[in-house]
Amino acid sequence: MDPEVFFREWRRRGPDERRSLERARALAEVLRLPDADRPVLAVVGSKGKGTAAAYASAVLAAAGLRTGTVTSPAYRSNRERIRVDGQAIGEGELEHLAGGLQDAMRRLPGRTRGYLSPSGLFLLAGALHAREAGLDVLVLEAGMGGRSDEISLFPPTVAAITPVFREHAGVLGDTVAEIAVEKAGAVAPGTRAVVSAPQTGEAAAAIAETVRQITGGVVEPEAPPHAGCGLPARLLPAGLARTSAETGHLAALRFLKALGRPAPEAPRLRAVLETITLPGRLSWHTVPGTGTALLADSAIDRAGIAAALATARDRWGAIDHAVVCLPDHKDLDGAIAELGDLPVTYARLPYDRLRFSHPLPEAWDVADAADLTPERLAGLGRRLVVLGTVYFVGLVLDTVDAGTERLFQVP
Structure with a gap:
């Protein structure tokens, strides 16, 4: 099966045509997704999402959970968008998922306005693979937004929010606050914890208020401790990526707590984190x-x-x-x-x-x-x-x- 199915509607989109969340929701229903048996840790933000997703996934895998990770975009191969315990899926697995998506897309009503985005289709494919492979949990990275992104189809148990800045202005919002509201909109009423990287005052206030509204005041965003996350510096990336790594690490710990699972033992966690590579x-x-x-x-x-x-x-x-x-x-x-x-x-x-x-x-x-x-x-x-x-x-x-x-x- 040709993996071109992930990009077909996007490449055929008309002028000013945007992705359709409603069409993605209909496709998810055909695929019987989301799957309640696989809790989700969602990662949203403007920068550093891939780093946060990698660290969160590594912590969960170190805790003994078979972990599926969906990130976007890929570097060298689209297989890298879907991983199991850090490893990209195989070419045959990607082709199988493309076939499943194509069969499901044939059952949708004819397309009128709005296309299925590549990042959204890979998100659905990753969730489908997690079910077929019997994985325990999913770490999902948003494509561009939050509330309007396909990630909103998967209510998260825990959400991680990386730094938010004025990105995609005019699409996600005109101000940092509006963009922060859009990102935080991926949180669901049943979300148990939200971990946010340090934000500007405008973004922090918008995130906190959005999370309170969605969760009925039950959840307050939490930031990694100012003194760091307790990991040795050698286990964290250099530069600005460190903040996102710490956010992913803490989000994974809160996720394990919400699932009633213990944190990974320190020696095992160190052994896994020592192997992390973050291309690019x-x-x-x-x-x-x-x-x-x-x-x-x-x-x-x-x-x-x-x-x-x-x-x-x-x-x-x-x-x-x-x-x-x-x-x-x-x-x-x-x-x-x-x-x-x-x-x-x-x-x-x-x-x-x-x-x-x-x-x-x-x-x-x-x-x-x-x-x-x-x-x-x-x-x-x-x-x-x-x-x-x-x-x-x-x-x-x-x-x-x-x-x-x-x-x-x-x-």
């Missing part, structure tokens, strides 16, 4: 066949870019070149300010939905992302920093043959 999140690589070292990070704003550059300089002392891919709707002004006098190659992606028209510094080179071969990357220097959207960083990870099959290992 301050991850280190080597360009094949060369001596060129590369730091890859899906930073899309000034703070993230500053953290990535500081991490690279801390290890290398200096950076030879930066490769950046930030469409117009990302914080390109912030990137320009942080990159300063560094040599930069600005990469563009060939998608009509993304605009690359922002004025660039005259000294920057411009290239198509597809032209960034190992040879071209190696020609830029021996210490490279690659920054930008998750999709672009994934293309570079594929170019350097980075390992992305497993997020963590369970002894």
